[in-house]
Every structure is written in structure tokens, then in C-alpha cells.
Amino acid sequence: MQSRTTAPRSGRPRSAAADTAILAATREALVELGWSKLTLGDVATRAGVAKTTLYRRWAGKNELVVDAVAVLFDELELPDCGTLAADVEGVVLQFAAILARPEARSGLMAVVAESIRDEALRERIHCSIVERQKRLVLEGRARAQRRGELPPETHPGQASRTVDLIFDMVAGAVIHRTLVSAQPVDEEWVQRFTAVLLGGLAAAEG
Amino acid sequence: MQSRTTAPRSGRPRSAAADTAILAATREALVELGWSKLTLGDVATRAGVAKTTLYRRWAGKNELVVDAVAVLFDELELPDCGTLAADVEGVVLQFAAILARPEARSGLMAVVAESIRDEALRERIHCSIVERQKRLVLEGRARAQRRGELPPETHPGQASRTVDLIFDMVAGAVIHRTLVSAQPVDEEWVQRFTAVLLGGLAAAEG
Amino acid sequence: MQSRTTAPRSGRPRSAAADTAILAATREALVELGWSKLTLGDVATRAGVAKTTLYRRWAGKNELVVDAVAVLFDELELPDCGTLAADVEGVVLQFAAILARPEARSGLMAVVAESIRDEALRERIHCSIVERQKRLVLEGRARAQRRGELPPETHPGQASRTVDLIFDMVAGAVIHRTLVSAQPVDEEWVQRFTAVLLGGLAAAEG
């Protein structure tokens, strides 16, 4: 079991720069063309790379776009604004700001649409994007408990289901308002939304 | 002054049966193939119609799928279960049931993704699907007010914004749980969600 | 003198003006577009006539074009210039003048090309165009015999074969020079051609 993650086989190694360039080119093309008019040949050209190189690393358009978009969501951070409500409002605004970027909008939705009929793709999205951001809900709750805004877990078994519910409600509402209703996620909306969410959670828990 | 909406122009009129057959064929193809593998040529064949007939009526895949999917949502009805909470739970379950159907899942999401870069398409979706279902929120509120579960409008100016918020929260959460989280919208989830939503609204209004 | 040969059947009679307009429109379209880009729909529009009317009278593009082009060749007349050579030169120049008109060039050749695989079309061309112009050869010979430039028929059996040979040589040479070699059929060429033709005929007959 001496083999490393990357076996340094003989032959020319893959260019690391190519990966970066391809992902950047993908985001650029998403912005300019949107998902449906994005072509792998065009991405390859923008990246200054042959189509072959691209196919050597990704199986297709979907996989490429997931990777290109996933990193955008890693920018999210839970701000410490003193109160739970303010923290939630802050992170919701950040999330909305990412969704306002065209590469995220077109890429994310299209890839989710494709994932409906593609189990492997759904898994990839889940790992790369969704699950990774639940950290924000967990950290938010922990911080609120530390502050005394929330009681410690009363029903530990339900904890994870509540996290999921919150995540679906937050992400769902913001996505729906942004992409379907096509309305701005401004401070006022965020305050109203946060009030309903936290008020409802308090009422339901109590 | 009895003239109808359609001026009966000269020449052979368009076959009404063709429209029906095409939309049905579109839904059938969505189920079997999903959005990305759906072909207009294939839809035409299934409908027993020439490709040109299809293009004479719809500008492209997107417009066709919007129309094919829109009617699914007209099935939604607000059940009268005696209490607001029960009514909401009922309609959320109905909504989830529609989203569980593959023609709705693949069609809806993909078309929303495309609408990001296509203003006309977004408008079409909004008119054909979104706005038409806000009736459910309005009727639910009216019924609850008749029952005395909700007070009459205190801030009439905010009423429409509250409808929008509710709609984004309900539709967003169900869609996110179904399509992104890929978890079932079962009775338990619906109850927890409804409790948070109504509790939050009550807290925020009060 | 208003009633013609056609029995005025019940119902609306066919418009005679339509035929004229359609054939004129066909020639016009041949000039502008050439054979391959000529469409029956376009001809109908130019003629101010419905496509149906056109199909009621002609079986297709080929038949229509034959009729449209055939009349051009009826203009040909054998001029009386005093000598056989001069007469031949005159008619050859006339023939070349017709072939110089684009509607004749494109229409005629294309229709001949089609006739290769279409027996009925070949027959139609033969009757409408070829056979009708052999009168020129016959009349020319008769006139020359009257003048004493040619002897009376010595081998009556060969007469028709000689007519055919002359027709093939004249029409063939002019067509080939015009359409394949794309060289002008000017006075000089006509004189040289006529000299060879008549000289050869004299030598062969003697």
C-alpha cells in the first residue's frame, strides 16, 4: 500500500495549469453564452487547450460545469453579526449575491435539471455543492446556542432533519425568488424572510 | 360585436388536434428521455405530425416544454380540510406529487434554467405557471380569514409582498427538497414545514 | 367571337389569363433565379395565382418550364437572304440569339437533363420544341432546291435521316459553343461553321 493518491507514472504529467484555465474558461463561457449554447469546443479554444485534453479530464459538459461552479459556493461564510437573525440575514444575502452571478445561475440550474435523470451527476452535485454548505447551518446553530439564543438540542434525533429542513427552506426560497420569480433578494425581503423562518422555528420547537 | 378572439382568416385553419397531440407527445418524451435527450423530431413523430407543423406553432424546445408542463399545475386545488394548517399541508402535498412526476421534474427545471438568459421565456413561464398558481395562496388566506384563523388585512400595502414571500417559501422549499436534496416530501416533512411557515407568519404579523 | 373551342362547362371557367401570367412568371423567374432556384411557390406568387391553380394545369416544374420555354423557339424563321448559305447563317444567328437569353439557356438545358430519366418529359420536349423546328431544315432545303442550289431528292429514303443529321449538327454545335464552350456565336464563327456544314453536305451527297 505504498501507492500515493497520484501515482507518479512515467510519461509527461498532466498540466495543472490546464485544469485551471479550463474551469475559468467554462465560467467565462457560461457568463457569455449560458448553459445551452456553451460548447466544449469553445471552452477548449478559450482555455487554449485541445478538445482532447478536456475530454481526458471530464466526462462531459455536466461534470465540467459542476466543477466550475462548485468553487463559487466555497466563498460563503457565516458572518458574526451579534445575533442569530443578523447572521442568517448576512449569509442569505451572500448566497443571493452568488446566485446573482450569471455563471452560477445558468450553470447551477441546468446541472440540477440534468441531475434529475443522472444519478451519478446528482451525487456529484450533492457532494461538491450541497452537503459542503450545510456547515453554515450547523455553525449558525452552534453559535446561537453559545450566545443563548437557542437552547441545546432537546431532541438530538431530530437535529439533522431540522438542518435539512432549514437548508431546503433557505436555499429553496432564495433560489425561487432569484430564478423563478426573478425578483431581487434585497434587505427588506431578507428581513421578512428571516423573521418568518426564525419565528416559525421558535414556535415549532417550543 | 360577437367576434371571437381568433379572427377566422382565410386558408386552411390549424388543426386543434395537432396541438393536443404534440403537447401530449412532449410530456411522454420528457418522461422517457428527459429534457436533454428530447428531440423535436422525435416529438413530432410521436405526435404523428410533421416537424414543420411543430415549428409553425412553437419557436423551440423551451416554449414547447413550458406549454406542455404548464397544464400539469392547473390540477392543483386548495382542499378544504377545516383548518389553515391542514389546507396548506394538503396543497403542498399536491404540489410535491406533481413534482414527483418525471415530465414535470425534468421539464420544469430545464426550462427555468434556460429562462435565465431568455427574457421572453421567463415571461412565458411566469404567466403560464407561476402567476397562475398564486390563486392558491390568495384563496387560502381568504378562507382562513373567513374562518377567523387569520385577521383581516392590517397592512393592505404589504399583502401582495406577503403573498410573494409565501409563494417563494413554499414553492422554493418543495422544489429544493425534491430536486436538489432529492428527498421525499412526505407527511412528516410537510407537517414540520407547515408548522414553521405558519408559526413564522403568525409571529411576524403579530 | 367570344366562345372558344373549350366547352364552357358548369361552374366557374378557368382563367385564360392565368396561363399566360404563369408562363410569363416562369420565364421571369428563370431569368432571375435559374432553374435550380426556381420554385413553384414563387412562380405562383409572381403570377398572382395560388399554388393550387398552378398544379391544376401542370404536373410539375419540368412540364411547366418546357411550356414556358417552347414558345421562344417559335420565333425562329428562315430568312430569305438569296442564297442557301446566307439563309443558314441567318437562322443560326437567330437560334444563337434565343440561346443567349437566360430563360432559354437555363430552362432548356435543365429540362433536357431531366428528360434523360423521364420518358414522358423527353417526348414532351421532342414534340414541343425539337420536332417543331425541323420545319426550318425542310423549308431551307425546299427553297434551295427551288433556287437550283440543291438537286432534287436522289435518295428519298435517306432524306429524313439527312434532316436529322443536319439538325443535330446545327443545334448541337450552337448549343455546345454557347453553353459548354461559353463562347459567342458571332458572324465569323457562323460563317466558318456554315461553310464546313454546307461544304461537307455537298461533298457527301455528290
Place this chain on the structure above:
Amino acid sequence: MQSRTTAPRSGRPRSAAADTAILAATREALVELGWSKLTLGDVATRAGVAKTTLYRRWAGKNELVVDAVAVLFDELELPDCGTLAADVEGVVLQFAAILARPEARSGLMAVVAESIRDEALRERIHCSIVERQKRLVLEGRARAQRRGELPPETHPGQASRTVDLIFDMVAGAVIHRTLVSAQPVDEEWVQRFTAVLLGGLAAAEG
């Protein structure tokens, strides 16, 4: 300085076998279907080649057919039968034999018809077919001069015009008899034609 005409550019080279297969398939399709029903898609299928490969090499039906047909005429050879008349008769029969082949008939005429409105196509035909066969006339004359059947050039300036005239007369008459009159080019006709032609030339030159 050994570089060849073809610069061996980067990338996968074009398959030479494809060219051969496509041209053969074109001739085959011409025989079976004729010009107007010949489809580039069908040719591609017959050749076992993708339609795109075909379009990568030829601009359209016309260009393809010119190339496919041109080679047929390279078979023509001036037989040495001892006398000028016999030589001419021999080559005329060969020419007629080629024109009797359906791939030549339909292809050639249609392409000539198209060339009327297409300068580039006319040029292509001229280079690939017409000009290349004038060698036969030149060689025939040279051989006859060597035999003493013809005198050396008396008017060198007229020589090329005479070649053109002969070519138009020979090719024109044979083509007209074959394709327009639809009569066989048999020995008898050839002898009569040759007699007129050579007799006329002798008379005109003398």
C-alpha cells in the same frame, strides 16, 4: 528543396480512401437515381462516410458531380486506324459510348445546366472536362499531317479557332443526337457525320 505540393499540416490527415469511395458512390447514385433525385446524404451513406466529410471536401452537388464525371472522359483515346476518317469515327464512337452511360448523361447535362448561372462551376467544368479533351483534336490533326492527309498549318493564327470549331461540332452533334434527339450514335450515323465534317473542313480549307 524537396518539399512536395501538399504541406503536411498538423492534425489528422484526410482519408484518401474517402475521396475515392465518395466519387464512386456518386457515379453509382447517378446511375440509379439520376441527377435530380441524387442526395448528398445518400451518397455519403453509400460511400460509408459521414455527410460532413463530404461537405468538407466539396461545396455542393454540382462540384461533386463534375469531379465524379470528369474521370470518365479521361478514358477517351485516339485510336490509330490508319486514316483520319477512321480515327475520327473511332473517337466519336468512344465518346458516344461514354455518353451512353447513365452516370455521364445525367451528370454532365445537369451540371452544364447549372453552370449557366455559376461562373466558378463553368470554369471547373471547362478545366476538368472540356479543355482536357481538346488533346484529341490536336493529336488527330498532327497524326493526319504526318500521314500527309492534311497539309501543314497554312494559317497558324486560325489553328486554335479551327480546333474549337471542330470540338464544338463533334461534341455538340454527338451530345445533341444522344441526349436531345435520343437516337443511337451507330456506325452508320458516325460515318455520315464524319464524311460531312471532314468533307466540309477540306472544302473550307482548300
Place this chain on the structure above:
DNA sequence: CTATAAACGAGACGGTACGTCGCGTCTTTGC
């Protein structure tokens, strides 16, 4: 300092679907 082996750019390849165009037929309304 080779030799070897993989990655690279370029671009041709067999495919599939596209959206359009013209054909020839049919089904309306209107004169």
C-alpha cells in the same frame, strides 16, 4: 544521454439533431 511513455495541439472522422425550405396535397373561406 538516451529511450520510452504519456500528454499535448491540431484537426478529420462517423454521427445525431438542428431549424429551414420546397414539394405536392388537403381543407378552409369567399366570390
Place this chain on the structure above:
DNA sequence: GCAAAGACGCGACGTACCGTCTCGTTTATAG
């Protein structure tokens, strides 16, 4: 009862990308 208008089924068009496959050319490490 024919004509105009135009929708219809059909089939070919020429194009665009797909994902794969040669090619000739780097560029690392292994011997």
C-alpha cells in the same frame, strides 16, 4: 364550383457539436 390562402406530411438541405480517432510534437522520468 373554381380560386386564394395557407396548413399539412414529407424529405432533403447545409450547419453545428458531439465524442472519438489519428497524426506529429513536446516533456517528463527511467534506465
